[in-house]
Amino acid sequence: MAGKSEGAERKESFITVSGREIERVYGPDAIAELDHAQDLGEPGEYPYTRGIHPTMYRGRLWTMRQFAGFGTAEESNARYRFLLEHGQTGLSVAFDFPTLLGYDSDHPRAEGEVGKLGVAIDTLADMEILFQGIPLDRVSTSMTINAPAAILWAMYVAVGEKQGVPRDRLTGTIQNDILKEYMAQKTFVFPPRPSMRLVTDTFAFGAREVPRWNTISISGYHIREAGATAVQELAFTLANGREYVRAGIEAGLRVDEFAPRLSFFFNSHVDFFEEIAKFRAARRIWARQMREHFGAKDPRSWMLRFHTQTAGCSLTAQQPENNIVRTALEALAAVLGGTQSLHTNSMDEAMALPSEDAVRIALRTQQLIAEESGVVNTVDPLGGSYFVEALTCQLEQEALAYFEKIDRLGGVIPAIEMGFFQREIADAAYRYQRRVEAGELTVVGVNRYTGGPATPIRLLRVGPESQRRQLERLARVRRERDELTVRHALRRVREVARGRENLMYPILEAVQAYATLGEIMGVLREEFGEYREEAIF
Amino acid sequence: MSDIIRVLVAKPGLDSHDRGAKVVARAYRDAGMEVVYTGLHQTPEQVVEAAVQEDVDVVAISILSGAHDVLVPRIVNLLRERGRGDVLVLVGGVVPEEDIPALEQAGVARVFGPGSRLEEIVEFTRRCVRGQG
Numbered sequence: 001m002a003g004k005s006e007g008a009e010r011k012e013s014f015i016t017v018s019g020r021e022i023e024r025v026y027g028p029d030a031i032a033e034l035d036h037a038q039d040l041g042e043p044g045e046y047p048y049t050r051g052i053h054p055t056m057y058r059g060r061l062w063t064m065r066q067f068a069g070f071g072t073a074e075e076s077n078a079r080y081r082f083l084l085e086h087g088q089t090g091l092s093v094a095f096d097f098p099t100l101l102g103y104d105s106d107h108p109r110a111e112g113e114v115g116k117l118g119v120a121i122d123t124l125a126d127m128e129i130l131f132q133g134i135p136l137d138r139v140s141t142s143m144t145i146n147a148p149a150a151i152l153w154a155m156y157v158a159v160g161e162k163q164g165v166p167r168d169r170l171t172g173t174i175q176n177d178i179l180k181e182y183m184a185q186k187t188f189v190f191p192p193r194p195s196m197r198l199v200t201d202t203f204a205f206g207a208r209e210v211p212r213w214n215t216i217s218i219s220g221y222h223i224r225e226a227g228a229t230a231v232q233e234l235a236f237t238l239a240n241g242r243e244y245v246r247a248g249i250e251a252g253l254r255v256d257e258f259a260p261r262l263s264f265f266f267n268s269h270v271d272f273f274e275e276i277a278k279f280r281a282a283r284r285i286w287a288r289q290m291r292e293h294f295g296a297k298d299p300r301s302w303m304l305r306f307h308t309q310t311a312g313c314s315l316t317a318q319q320p321e322n323n324i325v326r327t328a329l330e331a332l333a334a335v336l337g338g339t340q341s342l343h344t345n346s347m348d349e350a351m352a353l354p355s356e357d358a359v360r361i362a363l364r365t366q367q368l369i370a371e372e373s374g375v376v377n378t379v380d381p382l383g384g385s386y387f388v389e390a391l392t393c394q395l396e397q398e399a400l401a402y403f404e405k406i407d408r409l410g411g412v413i414p415a416i417e418m419g420f421f422q423r424e425i426a427d428a429a430y431r432y433q434r435r436v437e438a439g440e441l442t443v444v445g446v447n448r449y450t451g452g453p454a455t456p457i458r459l460l461r462v463g464p465e466s467q468r469r470q471l472e473r474l475a476r477v478r479r480e481r482d483e484l485t486v487r488h489a490l491r492r493v494r495e496v497a498r499g500r501e502n503l504m505y506p507i508l509e510a511v512q513a514y515a516t517l518g519e520i521m522g523v524l525r526e527e528f529g530e531y532r533e534e535a536i537f
Numbered sequence: 538m539s540d541i542i543r544v545l546v547a548k549p550g551l552d553s554h555d556r557g558a559k560v561v562a563r564a565y566r567d568a569g570m571e572v573v574y575t576g577l578h579q580t581p582e583q584v585v586e587a588a589v590q591e592d593v594d595v596v597a598i599s600i601l602s603g604a605h606d607v608l609v610p611r612i613v614n615l616l617r618e619r620g621r622g623d624v625l626v627l628v629g630g631v632v633p634e635e636d637i638p639a640l641e642q643a644g645v646a647r648v649f650g651p652g653s654r655l656e657e658i659v660e661f662t663r664r665c666v667r668g669q670g
Contacts (some may be wrong), residue, residue, distance in 0.1 A: 050655060097550070097551035097552060097553070097602055098551060100551075100553075101551055101578075103551075109580070110551070111604075111607060112550070112604035112606065112607030112608060113550060113551050113552075113602055113603075113604045115602060116602055116603040116604060118553075118601055134664050185553060186553035186555060186577055187553050207550065225556070225557050226555075226556050313556075316652055317631075317650055317651040317652055318652050327541075335572075350631070350651050351631060351633065351651075352603075352631070352633060424558050426560075426563070427555050429559065429560055430559075430563050431566075433560050433564075433655060436654075436656055437655060437656065443652075446652045453561055461633075462603070532576075533576065533577070534576075535574045535575070535576035535577070536559075537546075537558075537559035537560075537562040537563050537565075537572075537574050
């Protein structure tokens with residue numbers, strides 16, 4: 001069959017989804033420089049390339065955590081209970097755009113957006129309903145919230161107290177990663193510097209009051225979704241991580257006091273081995289940065305713990321069932337890369353919020369990998385692979401080169417202000433799109449193997465009645481609360497915002513008095529100002 | 538009148554997903570058109586003000602928030618009120634199939650969903666504007 005052209009290949013070059021050229025075969029030469037003890041170590045040992053636990057999934061599986069939220073608190077609460085009943089082991093809250101940007105549901109800018117892409121939260125009353133019947137001492141909760149993270153976290157702490165759960169028993173994560181907002185996700189509100197102060201206030205509050213909480217989830221996910229390559233995602237995320245560590249130290253915290261509570265969040269895209277290498281490289285880079293650069297002594301400060309979400313941007317509206325397969329491959333890469341928790345996207349997400357049926361299949365995909373595939377039976381099964389180890393080293397080197405470039409620009413914040421990251425990401429997004437259109441990259445069902453019957457997909461829709469119910473509740477809360485206490489609490493937020501005390505305490509008082517998200521954010525907007533970005537394309 | 542087609546790429550509402558908007562903006566620019574990008578978080582009023590000020594032929598609205606039913610008709614109506622009902626209005630992003638007829642009824646020339654090709658968007662724009670000119 002080989003015929004006369006045995007050396008011939010189908011294409012001139014073979015590239016990853018990030019445009020990285022891959023060689024025909026990798027052998028011992030590719031990892032000649034690799035020192036087993038120094039660069040790999042044992043699982044659970046520095047520099048953690050092979051994983052942060054000696055037993056990995058033999059000890060405990062990853063947390064299956066589906067990101068969900070839409071409409072009102074009642075609707076989302078029902079979805080959370082559905083997911084927990086089907087074997088999900090942690091919650092992950094999606095907020096709507098008005099909440100993400102700190103507007104109440106009755107703000108003119110919120111019209112048409114209330115409850116559309118996540119749940120609408122205006123006051124503690126909504127949060128109480130959101131977690132009704134869900135014991136906060138037994139379920140960990142991740143909240144994708146950034147600019148108003150301190151406020152939503154305060155609401156969660158307050159709900160815990162109402163349920164009788166003390167602060168030191170609460171477990172979960174707030175995303176709270178404002179730097180990547182300027183780079184990619186773009187739900188920023190305040191300028192970078194006051195934003196960083198809010199972040200370090202949450203670090204200090206967490207260390208003192210909520211010690212089992214992850215006070216930040218330093219996120220590459222959105223950087224990747226915005227169009228970045230694998231190495232850009234890796235480098236920019238870890239560069240942000242370094243920036244938060246510096247900020248914490250500058251705010252007077254000891255590195256080992258807060259670094260063990262830093263967590264990460266990566267994308268798992270469809271290029272299988274490059275993603276696995278990315279996760280492994282991330283652990284090694286972080287461990288070395290923390291120990292060698294920042295002098296952390298506590299091994300927990302060296303360990304990069306991360307959540308993974310499969311790549312939303314890899315999904316297609318065409319032939320949506322194919323998305324189940326893409327997601328399975330991406331989830332498998334995350335597991336082989338040693339993730340601590342995982343969200344698998346649903347097949348209908350290129351079109352709308354996921355329906356219950358689609359979410360169930362996505363969750364079953366994780367359960368199938370965990371319980372049927374056998375990949376969990378041994379730790380880091382790809383460790384020592386010529387290809388994976390070579391790729392891991394390559395990604396590490398390229399990420400370090402980006403660190404140098406960022407340092408030369410004066411650090412992450414000046415580089416943001418210069419539009420460095422935004423331009424890098426926009427360029428990569430455009431390059432990718434051109435490659436797809438030129439047929440250099442195949443997207444099944446989009447630029448190859450198109451056609452076939454269109455599958456009717458039942459979409460989840462959030463109707464206007466959700467918005468109406470939300471507005472009614474907000475009006476009722478405003479009517480029934482003690483106005484004097486609210487005004488006093490907001491005044492206290494303003495005073496502390498002007499000074500240097502920790503903002504978490506007055507914010508907690510304000511939410512307990514049923515001050516709205518928009519009111520508290522309004523005070524901070526007045527004190528801190530708002531950030532406007534220069535639009536780069 | 539200049540031959541160069543002028544396009545406003547607009548991101549109305551609170552939706553922050555700007556990957557598509559930027560890629561399309563660049564494709565228009567590479568095709569020799571003059572492109573203004575509004576940036577994020579614009580009200581319909583701000584979008585229309587920019588369209589009038591910049592004297593554009595095309596407003597290409599990118600929206601992935603599900604608020605298209607409220608925001609898009611408002612932009613079209615405001616354009617008419619400002620005497621610019623002639624502007625070609627396109628929508629790109631995530632819009633459920635069943636919502637497209639209502640948007641077209643409101644005056645949107647075409648909705649480009651996920652997986653649309655840049656060349657297709659550019660060609661369609663060129664054909665419509667030249668056709669009117």
